[in-house]
Amino acid sequence: MHDQSIVELGAALRAGEFSSVELTRHFMQRVERLDGDLNALITTTPEQALVEAGSADQAIKKGQAGALTGIPIVQKDIFCTRGVKTSCGSKMLDNFVSPYDATVVERLRQAGVVCLGKANMDEFAMGSSNETSFYGPVRNPWDRERVPGGSSGGSAAAVAARLAVAATGTDTGGSIRQPAALCGITGLKPTYGRVSRFGMIAFASSLDQAGPMTRSAEDAALLLQAMAGFDPRDSTCANETVPDYSSTLRDSLEGLKIGLPREYFGEGLDPAVAASIQAAIHLYERLGARVIDISLPNAGLAVPTYYVVAPAECSSNLSRFDGVRFGYRCEEPKDLEDLYKRSRGEGFGAEVKRRIMIGTYALSAGYYDAYYLKAQQTRHLISDDFKQAFEQVDVIMGPTTPTTAFGLGEKMDDPVTMYLNDIYTIAANLAGLPGISLPAEPVNGLPVGLQIIGNYFTEAKILNVAHRFQQETEWHELTPDLNKQS
Amino acid sequence: MQWETVIGLEIHTQLATKSKIFSGASTAYGAEPNTQACIVDLGFPGVLPVLNESAVDMALKFGVAVDAEIASRSVFARKNYFYPDLPKGYQISQFELPIVGKGSLTIDLEDGSRKVIGITRAHLEEDAGKSLHEDFHGMSGIDLNRTGTPLLEIVSEPDMRSIKEAVAYARRIHQLVVYLGICDGNMQEGSFRIDANLSIRPFGQEAFGTRTELKNINSFRFMERALNFERERQIDLIEGGGKVVQETRLYDADRDETRSMRSKEEANDYRYFPDPDLLPVEITDQRLQSAKQGMPELPDQKRQRFESAYSLSQADALMLTQSRQQADFFENVVASGGDAKMAANWVTAELAGALNKAGLELSQSPVTAERLGGLLTRIADNTISGKLAKQVFEAMWNGEGDADEVIQAKGLKQITDSAQIESIIDEIIAANPKQVEQFRAGKEKLLGFFVGQVMKQTQGKANPGQVNQILLGKLRA
Numbered sequence: 001m002h003d004q005s006i007v008e009l010g011a012a013l014r015a016g017e018f019s020s021v022e023l024t025r026h027f028m029q030r031v032e033r034l035d036g037d038l039n040a041l042i043t044t045t046p047e048q049a050l051v052e053a054g055s056a057d058q059a060i061k062k063g064q065a066g067a068l069t070g071i072p073i074v075q076k077d078i079f080c081t082r083g084v085k086t087s088c089g090s091k092m093l094d095n096f097v098s099p100y101d102a103t104v105v106e107r108l109r110q111a112g113v114v115c116l117g118k119a120n121m122d123e124f125a126m127g128s129s130n131e132t133s134f135y136g137p138v139r140n141p142w143d144r145e146r147v148p149g150g151s152s153g154g155s156a157a158a159v160a161a162r163l164a165v166a167a168t169g170t171d172t173g174g175s176i177r178q179p180a181a182l183c184g185i186t187g188l189k190p191t192y193g194r195v196s197r198f199g200m201i202a203f204a205s206s207l208d209q210a211g212p213m214t215r216s217a218e219d220a221a222l223l224l225q226a227m228a229g230f231d232p233r234d235s236t237c238a239n240e241t242v243p244d245y246s247s248t249l250r251d252s253l254e255g256l257k258i259g260l261p262r263e264y265f266g267e268g269l270d271p272a273v274a275a276s277i278q279a280a281i282h283l284y285e286r287l288g289a290r291v292i293d294i295s296l297p298n299a300g301l302a303v304p305t306y307y308v309v310a311p312a313e314c315s316s317n318l319s320r321f322d323g324v325r326f327g328y329r330c331e332e333p334k335d336l337e338d339l340y341k342r343s344r345g346e347g348f349g350a351e352v353k354r355r356i357m358i359g360t361y362a363l364s365a366g367y368y369d370a371y372y373l374k375a376q377q378t379r380h381l382i383s384d385d386f387k388q389a390f391e392q393v394d395v396i397m398g399p400t401t402p403t404t405a406f407g408l409g410e411k412m413d414d415p416v417t418m419y420l421n422d423i424y425t426i427a428a429n430l431a432g433l434p435g436i437s438l439p440a441e442p443v444n445g446l447p448v449g450l451q452i453i454g455n456y457f458t459e460a461k462i463l464n465v466a467h468r469f470q471q472e473t474e475w476h477e478l479t480p481d482l483n484k485q486s
Numbered sequence: 487m488q489w490e491t492v493i494g495l496e497i498h499t500q501l502a503t504k505s506k507i508f509s510g511a512s513t514a515y516g517a518e519p520n521t522q523a524c525i526v527d528l529g530f531p532g533v534l535p536v537l538n539e540s541a542v543d544m545a546l547k548f549g550v551a552v553d554a555e556i557a558s559r560s561v562f563a564r565k566n567y568f569y570p571d572l573p574k575g576y577q578i579s580q581f582e583l584p585i586v587g588k589g590s591l592t593i594d595l596e597d598g599s600r601k602v603i604g605i606t607r608a609h610l611e612e613d614a615g616k617s618l619h620e621d622f623h624g625m626s627g628i629d630l631n632r633t634g635t636p637l638l639e640i641v642s643e644p645d646m647r648s649i650k651e652a653v654a655y656a657r658r659i660h661q662l663v664v665y666l667g668i669c670d671g672n673m674q675e676g677s678f679r680i681d682a683n684l685s686i687r688p689f690g691q692e693a694f695g696t697r698t699e700l701k702n703i704n705s706f707r708f709m710e711r712a713l714n715f716e717r718e719r720q721i722d723l724i725e726g727g728g729k730v731v732q733e734t735r736l737y738d739a740d741r742d743e744t745r746s747m748r749s750k751e752e753a754n755d756y757r758y759f760p761d762p763d764l765l766p767v768e769i770t771d772q773r774l775q776s777a778k779q780g781m782p783e784l785p786d787q788k789r790q791r792f793e794s795a796y797s798l799s800q801a802d803a804l805m806l807t808q809s810r811q812q813a814d815f816f817e818n819v820v821a822s823g824g825d826a827k828m829a830a831n832w833v834t835a836e837l838a839g840a841l842n843k844a845g846l847e848l849s850q851s852p853v854t855a856e857r858l859g860g861l862l863t864r865i866a867d868n869t870i871s872g873k874l875a876k877q878v879f880e881a882m883w884n885g886e887g888d889a890d891e892v893i894q895a896k897g898l899k900q901i902t903d904s905a906q907i908e909s910i911i912d913e914i915i916a917a918n919p920k921q922v923e924q925f926r927a928g929k930e931k932l933l934g935f936f937v938g939q940v941m942k943q944t945q946g947k948a949n950p951g952q953v954n955q956i957l958l959g960k961l962r963a
Contacts (some may be wrong), residue, residue, distance in 0.1 A: 080532045093531065100525055102532060199532040206762035234534050235764050313762055316564050319575020320529040324628075327531075340568055363566070363757035372759060 001026050002162040003479065006071055006219040009165060013060055013070045020060065020070030024053040024114050027072045031116060031163050034482055037144065040158040042077050042135045043085050044117035052114040059112060067222045067246075069112030074164040076155050077118035078125055079105050079210075080199040088201045089121040089133040089151075092321045092328045092347035102199020103231045104168060104210050111226035116164055120154030123349045124318065125175055125203040127151050128421045131412055132351040139408070140183060141480040142446055146405040149179030149421075155213045156183035160447075161482055166214040166223055170200060172207045173306050174400075174425025177437035180213055181400035181449020184439045186466065186476060187213045188220045191457050192432035193238035195224075196231030202317040204310035205236075207429040216476050217438060217466035221245035224459060243460045249467040254288035256465065259393030263299035264424050270403045272443040277399045280440040280450045280469065284397075287468055292393055296385040301378045302427040303419055308362050308375035309430070314352075315359030321347065354415065383431040390455045395465055398424055400437040400449030424451060434459050438466045439475035447475075489686045489721055492694055493652040493713065494644035497659055498637050499669040500613065500677040501544045507612050507636035508535030508578065515675050519629035523615075527634040529573030534763050537562075541636040542767060544668035545585045545610050546777040548638060551662055551784055552605050554589025556774055562610075562764045565756045571615035571628050579639075581758040584609035585767060586638075591662070592786075593654045594804070603655050604643030611637050632676075638668070644683065644694065649713040653706055656680055660706075661785055665810045673704050680709055685730070686720050695720075696730040700744055702737050712737035716744050788813055796826035805834050811848050815855045822859020825866050832858060836876070840883060853882050861889040874898050874946055901948045904956065907940070910948070911956055914939045925961050933957065 001023060004012070013020055028046050035041055049072065056070030080086045080098035082105075087093045101109070109115070122132040130138040130153025138153040140146040141161040148157040152169030156179035159167050169176040171189035180187025188211045195210045202208060212223035225246070230239045258281065265274060285291060323329035323343025330342035348356070362371035389396060401421055411418040428435040433456060437449035450469070454462040470476050506513055509526035526533045549556045563581035586608035592600050615630035640659060646652040660678055663669035670677050685697035700716055703709045715737075720730050734753075735744040783791070785807050792803035792813070807813045812833065819829040837858065841851060861882065865875050870893055881892040893899055901907060914936060915922055925932045933954075940953050 080530075086531070088531065096531065098532075099530070198534050201531040202763075204762075233536060235536050236534075236762075312759060316566050316576050316757070316759070319566060319568065320531070320573060322568060322570075322575060324570050325528060325573060336570065360757065363759055365755045365757075368757075368759070 002030060002165075005215055006068065006165055006222050009071060010065075010067050010069070013056075014065050016060075020053040020056040020114060021050060023070065024049050024072050024116070027116055027164060030161075034161055035163060037139065038141060038157050038161055038163070039136055039138050040120055040148075040154040040161065040163055041074060041117045042087055042089070042120050042133075042154070045084055045115060048084070049114050049116050052109070056112050056114060066112055068108070068226055070114060071112075071165050072114045072116050073108070073166045073168070073223075074116050074119045074155060074158050075105060075108075075168050076121055076152050076170060078121060078170050078201045079168060080201070081105050081115070081118065084118065086118070086201070087134070088125070089123040089135060090348065090352070091134040094134065094328065096327050098199075100199065103196035103233065104227050105199065107226050107229075108168070108223075113226075119152070119158055119167055122151035122153065122175075123352050124201070124314070125151040125170055125172055125208075126314070126351050126355055128174070128178060128418050129406070129408075129411065130154065130179070131408065132349055134349060137408055140405045141482060142184065143405065146407055146446070147182065147410075149182035149401075149405065151175040151179075152187070152213060153179045156180055156185055156187065159183070159185045159213055159215060160480060162479065166212060166219055168210060168223075168227070169213045170203075170208055170210045171425075171429065172203050172209075172310060173429050174422040176211050176213060177400050177425050177435055177449065177451060178422060180437040181451075182405040182447060184442070184447030184475070184478060184480075185213060185215060186217050186220050186436065186438045186470075187211065188224060188436045188459065188463070189428065189434060190224065190228065190459050191238070191434045192429075193236055194240075194434070194457065194459065195227045196229075196234040196237045198231055198233040198237075202313075204313040205317060206313060207306075207310060209429070216470050217436070217463050218246070218249060218470070220436070221249060221463045221467075224463075228459075238457070240457055245460050245463055248460045248464050250471075251464050252288065253284065253465060253468050256284070256289040256395070257393040258284055258289050258291050259294040259389050259396045260291060261294050261296045261299065261389070261396060261398060263296050264398030268402050268420070268423065269399060270443070273399050273401075273403060273448050276441045276443055276448040277397075277450055281397060283469065283472060284465075287472070294389050294393060294396070296382075296389060296427065298378065298381040298385050299427060302382055302430060303423055305375045305378045305382065305430060306422075306426045307358065307419060308371050309379060311355040311359030312362045312372050312375075313359065315356045315363065318348075318352070318356055323347070351415070379430050382427050386427070386431045386433060386453075394454075395462060396453040398451055400424060400451040404443050404446035404448060428453050432456065434462060436462050436466050438469060439478070441475055442478070447478075487725070488689045489717075490689045490691075491646075491648055491717055492644050492685045492687065492697075493646040493649070494683045495642045495646070495652060495656060496681040496683070497640045497642075497656065498613075498679040498681070499640065499659075499663050501541050501636040501638055501668055502670055503538055503540045503544070503636050505538055506634035507538050507541045507610065509634055511634065513635050515672075517631055519627070519631060521631065523630040523633055527573065527630055529575075535578060535761075537764060537767070538636065541610055542585065542769075543777065544636075544666070545608065545638050546769065546774065547666045547668055547781065548608055548640070548663065549586035549589065550774075550778050550781055551666055552586075552589035552591050554605060554608070555587035556769055557583055557585055557587055558769050559583065560585040560609075560767045560769075562761045562767070563758045564761045565758055567754045567756060569614070569617075570626065571617045571630065571633070573615070573630060573633060577612060577614060578761055578764070579611035579758075580609035583766075585769070591655070591658055593651065593658045595654060596650065601651065603645045603651075606641045606643050608638050608640045611639060613637050638663075644685075649710055649717065652682065652713060653710050656709060657706060661809065665782060665785055667782065673706075676704065679704055682709070682713060684713060684716050684720070686717060686724070696732050698730065698732065698744075699734045700737050701734060701747065708737065708739050711739075711742055712744060715742060719744065782810075785810075796820070796830070798826060798830055802827075802830045802834065806830060809848075815848055818855030819859045819862065822856045822863070823866075824859040824862030828862050828865065829859070832862065836879060840879075852885060853879065857882055857888050864889050864893060868900055868902055868949060869893060870898055870900050871946065871950060874900070898947060901944055902952060904952060907948055907952050908956055910940055910943050911936075911953070911960055914943065915960060922961065933961070936961070
């Protein structure tokens with residue numbers, strides 16, 4: 001049951017082969033049995049899940065079921081869920097029960113999904129290995145001594161280990177695509193503004209974007225369909241019509257122009273990963289696509305630009321966690337300053353504090369022009385590179401990450417090396433472009449992600465390009481052997 | 487040494503929108519603490535601001551009224567600092583690109599002259615909540631009802647050269663925002679708050695002295711006192727060989743003094759940057775045009791119209807247009823039949839005096855404009871005399887009905903029947919032969935005596951003009 005896609009499970013539910021309650025119980029048992037080791041979920045909501053499954057079964061009986069009705073998923077713990085702990089992976093919000101639902105949560109609920117629980121993540125989505133979570137690291141289902149990637153590591157691991165059919169994630173600098181790549185699933189970061197950010201705890205507001213994490217592009221199309229669309233509660237949410245993502249999945253790729261940025265195939269890229277990506281691109285050529293060498297000359301500026309913009313925004317976004325109204329408060333504060341200092345000092349982890357300090361510095365009087373303003377300028381250059389590239393090509397392809405999953409603890413002492421894991425994903429966030437990662441041929445039994453970046457609001461196109469690949473390959477069908485002792 | 491005062495003002499006006507600037511919560515004043523703050527105001531994790539467009543429209547009205555440059559694109563920025571009544575840890579304001587740019591406003595000075603004061607900018611921002619430090623036994627209470635109330639911060643150039651000019655400018659801004667209907671102007675409730683930057687310099691010196699900023703001024707009376715205190719403090723300091731320190735000072739109305747709040751060195755680094763949650767505010771030509779078309783009549787225009795349409799003196803017109811409410815009241819009195827000149831007198835003297843004595847606002851007046859118009863009509867058509875009109879007014883004030891009802895009930899209708907007046911006069915002449923003789927001998931002052939007798943006889947109801955005329959006719963015969 002758990003190895004089936006949303007499309008297959010949805011058909012089976014509507015055909016009455018099994019009920020959503022049965023399906024939900026099946027996944028709950030898997031979580032019970034396997035997650036103690038993987039640590040993909042922070043909170044499980046079994047009672048609520050069964051209530052939702054029960055309503056889904058009612059809807060199915062009445063013939064009112066949609067594509068997602070009765071499908072068990074997990075929500076990244078960055079999305080506010082009414083009446084359920086929403087921790088954002090932080091001690092700061094360990095006691096926070098949200099009084100409201102995020103737009104993404106509300107829409108998926110309306111679409112009939114069953115929520116099994118809240119997925120583990122890097123603290124406040126800051127991290128590339130899921131090791132900064134207050135709730136401990138998530139283990140990669142393919143090799144439990146390795147990281148699942150981050151920050152949506154719990155979501156990626158849950159889908160890879162078939163603890164849920166699908167998951168939501170958020171991507172600020174690669175936080176959907178990178179863990180999708182390292183865990184062998186499909187993860188889509190939509191165009192900035194495609195999915196409402198309301199109720200999604202902000203890390204870096206101008207970069208954050210929610211998206212689906214699934215077993216296939218076909219499933220991603222279904223999940224995105226429910227998540228996307230205008231929301232009056234988010235001023236940056238685009239008022240653009242949402243196309244039917246499933247209807248164009250099978251379109252021919254004859255004549256598709258694929259741009260390969262030479263900057264994404266240079267130094268730092270593991271040769272075995274490069275070979276896997278090259279093989280994937282050859283397959284596209286067989287499907288009728290044309291490959292064009294392109295250049296993104298400012299690609300090297302992406303990581304340094306990101307590490308000014310994102311910390312600057314986060315330093316301000318995280319000011320509200322002050323111990324006054326909600327979240328962690330230190331014991332017996334002496335006075336106001338002590339309350340602030342200790343609540344924040346004790347409530348935030350090391351990586352969050354590092355970024356708050358970097359961001360505060362970058363915005364300070366006397367440094368603003370040299371850092372924040374300069375970063376805004378280089379951000380423009382990066383966007384312009386893509387603009388020019390998309391005058392020549394339809395999509396841009398390359399590796400999602402330079403290597404396969406690395407070992408737990410391997411990069412924790414060296415933040416810069418850790419940051420470089422996002423070298424190929426960050427630029428799409430800075431430019432606001434949509435990108436997807438899908439499984440290519442594994443290297444030494446570990447998943448490899450192929451990244452496809454599209455032009456603004458061309459999610460339908462990149463899903464189509466990804467789906468055609470998945471029709472021809474089985475990499476996305478591979479499942480980790482969870483009984484293997486590591 | 488003769489010292490010149492230099493003053494610039496920053497005025498926070500709460501905009502009269504129904505809901506907050508970035509949320510749907512109500513802005514009504516006086517609710518139970520923390521009952522008008524929604525999750526957006528409270529800065530809950532994940533919430534986002536959405537701009538209330540009516541706050542933008544109000545800012546546009548102000549910009550048009552002071553003939554300012556309106557930015558076709560303005561940007562909201564975050565002002566970052568920690569305080570318990572600032573839930574997000576930053577205030578959403580405008581910094582580099584405010585919606586209203588350079589403009590100006592003309593003020594009237596006591597000597598009848600006028601002066602143009604430059605307006606540097608006016609920007610939109612959200613208000614913070616309130617910290618209540620009393621009644622909580624060593625703790626502070628936080629009321630977040632005010633959080634997110636829209637403010638328009640109006641910043642002037644340092645163009646004022648005396649405390650009187652500063653007060654005149656503040657009053658003029660107050661008058662304008664109330665006229666425009668964008669602020670209720672209620673200073674006690676904090677709808678209109680003044681921060682003043684004051685420095686002194688020797689007359690003739692071009693460079694400005696070091697300024698201090700005075701906060702917490704919430705009445706015009708306190709403003710004058712606070713500025714006076716601060717000016718004297720700076721003079722004493724400098725003349726005593728000291729130096730003014732650039733700092734923010736708080737005015738304490740109870741002790742009538744200012745005291746230091748924080749120095750320049752202690753000032754926060756607010757780390758302003760554009761708020762990524764909000765799009766830039768784009769003002770189209772069309773929107774600006776419709777703001778211009780929707781402008782109400784402004785004080786200067788109204789004053790000119792009053793002078794020409796009602797033939798009022800400049801002084802009367804100025805007085806009546808002091809507030810839009812008073813001007814509207816006056817026009818309603820005229821519309822209800824009152825003569826304009828008479829209406830001007832009654833509104834600014836009789837009514838204003840009564841209100842002042844009773845400590846009431848014009849909006850609370852027991853005598854409506856319609857009723858006052860009715861009274862003036864009865865004066866004009868000779869139903870009552872001007873003298874008795876005051877009695878009628880008092881009765882109306884005490885709720886005894888409209889003018890006609892009071893006149894009827896009290897029998898105050900003027901006697902204008904010549905035959906009746908004549909017969910009364912005949913009786914008086916017959917009863918006072920000695921005085922008649924003296925009058926006819928040339929002691930014409932005695933006319934007053936006869937008029938008094940007639941009025942006494944008629945309880946003041948006889949038409950004075952007729953009485954005079956008939957008396958003279960009979961006495962001189």
